[in-house]
Amino acid sequence: MSNTALALWAHEKAGHGGRDATIAWAKARGVQLSVKDVQTCIAQCETCQLLKRHPYLDQPVGCIWQGITGGEVWQIDCIGPLREHR
Numbered sequence: 813m814s815n816t817a818l819a820l821w822a823h824e825k826a827g828h829g830g831r832d833a834t835i836a837w838a839k840a841r842g843v844q845l846s847v848k849d850v851q852t853c854i855a856q857c858e859t860c861q862l863l864k865r866h867p868y869l870d871q872p873v874g875c876i877w878q879g880i881t882g883g884e885v886w887q888i889d890c891i892g893p894l895r896e897h898r
């Protein structure tokens with residue numbers, strides 16, 4: 813697994829948290845990620861692009877993603893326990 817793929821994995825598992833949240837999440841699990849890799853994967857993350865375009869979709873990490881209209885992706889991963897990230 814490349815470092816970028818690892819960073820993307822951690823970023824998704826961290827509930828699409830920001831750079832610092834993703835690094836902290838990985839660190840808590842013994843995975844050291846480089847800031848550069850995390851930044852790269854967040855910049856390429858489709859979900860985060862979507863959240864940027866539709867800020868009203870943003871939700872606190874730890875909440876189950878709830879589709880508002882038909883056809884939306886529901887996030888069902890269980891990723892607790894979680895800290896406040898903002």
Ligand SMILES: [Zn+2]
Pocket residue numbers: 823824828829854857858859860
């Ligand atoms: Zn993301």
